[in-house]
Amino acid sequence: MKFSLSRRLAAEFLGTGFLVAAVVGSGIMGERLAGGNMAMALLANTVATGAALAVLISTFGPVSGAHFNPAVTLFFALRREIAPGMALLYVAAQIAGAFAGVLAAHAMFAMPILEISLKLRDGPAQWWSEFVATFGLIATIAGAVRIAPNAAAYLVGLYITAAYWFTASTSFANPAVTLARAATNSFSGIAPHSMPGFIAAQLAASVAGYALAAWLFDGEKAQALSAAASSTEPAGAGK
Secondary structure (H helix, E strand, C coil): CCCCHHHHHHHHHHHHHHHHHHHHHHHHHHHHHCCCCHHHHHHHHHHHHHHHHHHHHHHHHHHHCCCCCHHHHHHHHHCCCCCHHHHHHHHHHHHHHHHHHHHHHHHHCCCCCCCCCCCCCCCHHHHHHHHHHHHHHHHHHHHHHHHCHHHHHHHHHHHHHHHHHHCCCCCCCCHHHHHHHCCCCCCCCCCHHHHHHHHHHHHHHHHHHHHHHHHHHHHHHHHHHHHHHHHHCCCCCCC
């Protein structure tokens, strides 16, 4: 079933909004309940985010593809699976949804509706972490779409759950989420000064992930199709 543009954009807005509400809200809740134990706060933040991703992708995927992420939209635009104009509309919906998610989380926890984060996340290690996190996300999506599309939601959720812990940046891996998290001074925030390095690394990783997928997965598909055709059709067959 093909959904209208308005429904696809609504799905991207709502999906990204609920994702950011899960990230920010669970960060606030985790920090309040952990009693100063940062590992427990991060664990709460991790589990909520990974679970929310699996649910949101499963729910909104049939409508819009469940990108919820400009880096993911860039990947599919490079693959020419989404037109440039549509990609820009997706990104606009994702950014708007991300900020709406911050507002919703703040309202639920009786915090100021908008804040400016003071949490610095600077330096080459942080930027490299974001490149690794986003590259792995793109590779996961590319592989899931090609090999296990029915499991994509769970694979992405599990990957992000893991990446929270094996990257120094706690795996933002999403330019829209990065922008919105500058508007919260809670556990999951990022200072505006730190955003450019994160976003540059995320977008660079999307391009690198596209190059990998084009060679690793698409090339394999082309070889498989060629082999299947040669084994099932006699020479000269065709119309």
